[in-house]
Amino acid sequence: MALTGAREIKRDSRVLAHLANTPGDAQVHQIGAALGLRDRSVARSLDRLTDDGLAVSLDTDDQPLPLRTYRPADHPTTLSIRHVDFHPVIVTATTDHPAAHPALTRPDLRIVRADSVRPGDLIVSAFAATPDGRLRSTDYFACGAYPAIPQPYDPECGCGVCGTPEVEGLEGTVVLSTSYPWESCDPWPADELVLVLPRPDLP
Structure with a gap:
């Protein structure tokens, strides 16, 4: 069953927040373990975030999915995460x-x-x-x-x-x-x- 748009957005925001607060880069399996998500679910979120210019893939497509590495599109120090009234505010540029x-x-x-x-x-x-x-x-x-x-x-x-x-x-x-x-x-x-x-x- 496909996720609803709202659930996808929530998952994407969790993945991006984890990237923003992780020193250095993060692999798919590390993000999944930290958030309690399957690797494939994390990868789908990262694909959307990459398409939207919010994350950057550091690997080629032949890298095994769990070992694919990502970082935020901007330097991590420029990001901050705010959760207010159930709306995630993710500041990616100032x-x-x-x-x-x-x-x-x-x-x-x-x-x-x-x-x-x-x-x-x-x-x-x-x-x-x-x-x-x-x-x-x-x-x-x-x-x-x-x-x-x-x-x-x-x-x-x-x-x-x-x-x-x-x-x-x-x-x-x-x-x-x-x-x-x-x-x-x-x-x-x-x-x-x-x-x-x-x-x-x-x-």
């Missing part, structure tokens, strides 16, 4: 932007729906569209992270962004900021995922 860089090392960094972002939360990143069963990836805004100032959504506000098809979600639309950091509203589909650093005085 940014020099002064507003975003400090947030990436915070243990309270979390993934929430756009309609769960609260006033004062720091919006760090959006998530790119990803095929089912693959880890969701993000990129950083050129403007850097910015504070959320949620406002009611008005598709007729005239800002040039509200009311466009791209921001209309099946569960509605929320506005997370107006005029900053762009000269327009910042509407998001309500169910879209957002990487945020919660406001310190909120639970």
Whole structure:
């Protein structure tokens, strides 16, 4: 029976987390023994992580599967693992932007729906569209992270962004900021995922 996408993502995140926290390189059988997974299951996760640019294979295809060796795509010291609200946050690359860089090392960094972002939360990143069963990836805004100032959504506000098809979600639309950091509203589909650093005085 095939694994569901959610289970594959969870397994992939466990494998990547193990790679990130293992000094040096790791072989398939070592990862499997540490995580209680079969070698073939580990190998499937590593194949996906390699395809997604998150892991690097150090062997040729003729190497026996249990002995195949992998490392994270980035230097291990640039990775950190956060598990918040059952969403694994795996930081594989950093940014020099002064507003975003400090947030990436915070243990309270979390993934929430756009309609769960609260006033004062720091919006760090959006998530790119990803095929089912693959880890969701993000990129950083050129403007850097910015504070959320949620406002009611008005598709007729005239800002040039509200009311466009791209921001209309099946569960509605929320506005997370107006005029900053762009000269327009910042509407998001309500169910879209957002990487945020919660406001310190909120639970």
